[in-house]
Amino acid sequence: MTLNDWLCILLLPIILIILAFGLGEFMAKVFSGTRTFLTPVIAPVEQLLYRLFGVDEKEDMSWKTYALSLVIFNIVGIAALFILQAIQGMLPFNPQKFGAVRWDTAINTAISFGTNTNWQAYSGEQTMSYLTQMLGLSVQNFLSAAIGMAALVAVIRGFIRKTSAAIGNFWVDLTRSILYVLLPLVIILSLLLVSQGVVQTLSGSVTAQTLDGGRQIIAVGPVASQEAIKEIGTNGGGFFNANSAHPFENPTPFTNFLEILGLLLIPAALPFTFGAMLKNRRQGIAIFAAMLILYLGGLSIFAANEMHGNPLLEKAGVTSGLNMEGKEVRLGIVNSVLFAHSTTVTSCGAVNSMHDSMMPLGGLILMFNMAIGEVIFGGVGVGLIGMLCYAILTMFLAGLMIGRTPELMGKKLELFEMVMALVIILTPAILLLLLSGIAISTNTGLSSLGNSGPHGLSEIIYAFASTAGNNGSAFAGLNANTIFYNLTTSLAMLAGRFSTIIPALAIAGSLAGKKIVPASTATFPTNGLLFVIMLVSVIIVVGALTFFPVFTLGPFLEHLLLMTGKTF
């Protein structure tokens, strides 16, 4: 790798830290209800919406009411998206005259976008009308991200409040996430993207007379508005099948940089929000540091490995065996690796290269990022929730070592919190392994494979890691648009989403009811280097113990066989 490649990799975290810190502080103000520079413009709209929804801003909800409102609201969105896909043929903004989406694909897509996964079993430009893309998919991009943020804010309140029965107002947190955070960011990003060449039009496809005497039908659409929320909300569902590899979604290295920054921004800012709301900024920095260490560690292994090239290609006559299969020239290897890594550590799942064609060890890093539960920055809101669960586990282990009841930020951790944290950490992992097992032991599961040998196993593991972790990227050689995969991945997505959010709100409710124990000399500090190292180790150990067998049979085995020259 050249010096420029390393600079390009190092500059991203530097710019990210600066922006994330500023946004983190801003979000802390928004969610505490403090005035911000946007308040004069947005507050009137906000008040109007509360009146429309019939919401009393002052109402404080118990965790059960909060969770119930959240779940009902999420299900309403999923149902509405299903209906919209079924009737899109009769509705306007449909220049390509697409009919109803097939039932199993429509269920899968509704759940996928409703759970912030954006797994796509369909090809966008061949399936969805402009209205479905805007009023269906884009809306869920906003709402599912805002729901994630609301859940996190409730969990933060669990740590702040003392002996309180309530954790906030879901409707207020939801509305503020959208009006103060998501909308301003996406308006800026979408216009920047258009200026670089991302399309934004309501006209239908364009027919071109090509230079070499052919005809080319060029799909266009309202892409930029969806592209922006796709990154900012860590959703990842592309307007086009090729997602951010498509030149109309990601035309230049500059848009590529903006998109990577966009998808990391809110998840990276939330630890700072946490620190600011807790009035313990070092705590936020410590959690951010743990995330950054894991991010950079995986990234350097991945980048070095992918830059090394594929010896089989070199033998076939390709210069240096450079693995450009499934990558775009304007982006090159480094920017493809940066994007792929960033999109799998967060729950974004947008892709600017085809992950299925990555080298085996690169694929392994991507699967690891998702399988540990999307906690390295992670999804908007839910990423930090997952990280806090690992922090609870870490403090439990630390408590065992020093022989004291574990505490985290002044709250005693007891059986209930431990059980809920483990439900959050383990449910997606168990589902991933279980559903992969079913897929590889049935003909229906195996008949969708696009590659054979250990890479085939990787395709299946990747699919369930992605859906159970609510990521949505794919080893897209797997034909996932079958009834079997549409239904099994739907199950994984629903379980992945709600087994995180509901137990997290339960933890929030339980913590909010507890006293805050003042720190003493015997308290294990959770904002220092020792804590960061322990947290990172716990995550790596849990991930390694859970997934070592499947990763050995998939990507590791493929790597070893590739080195001996074996093909499938």
Next chain:
Amino acid sequence: MLQLKRSLLAFAGLSVICGLIYPLAVTVISQAVFLEQSNGSMIINGKQIMGSRLIGQQFTSPKYFHGRPSASDPPYDASNSGGSNLGPTSAKLLSQVQSRVSRIREENGLPADAAIPADLVLTSASGLDPHISPLSAALQVKRIAGERKMPESDVERLIHQNTEYPLLGMWGKEHVNVLQLNLALDNAFNGRR
């Protein structure tokens, strides 16, 4: 029931803001400020749309620079984008690469052991990659100069003029837009005759 009613109202209200007002406002602003970009950066000759500056086209004629192989069917199908998704140990991928390598060596009169730049024999992620590396363009110079009876230096100059460089020298790789290069080639060729 209260929460269901609020859910329905909130869903309706927020859908209008996020799903109609926001995308339509961005469309109006984009169409007003960035007319060319928002409509796909089309290259128009008179009334005829020749294609988009951002979307690759299939070139097979020997007098044009050839782009990357495309995994879409037919190649460069701009209404159905996508990659091959073949893995690094796929026998199918390797046999495809071998046949592309030998075809390119043959078409361009290269020695039988010449290494070929990766982008010219491996398919892109979108199937629509409009670019190739400057090296991939350079190895086609001799063929094109021969076909068009132009001096090789003229063709090389056109490559140089159509090369785009990484942002601040860091983000991205040097790349040549194949469609724009071929248009420049046609212009230069017609101008000379």
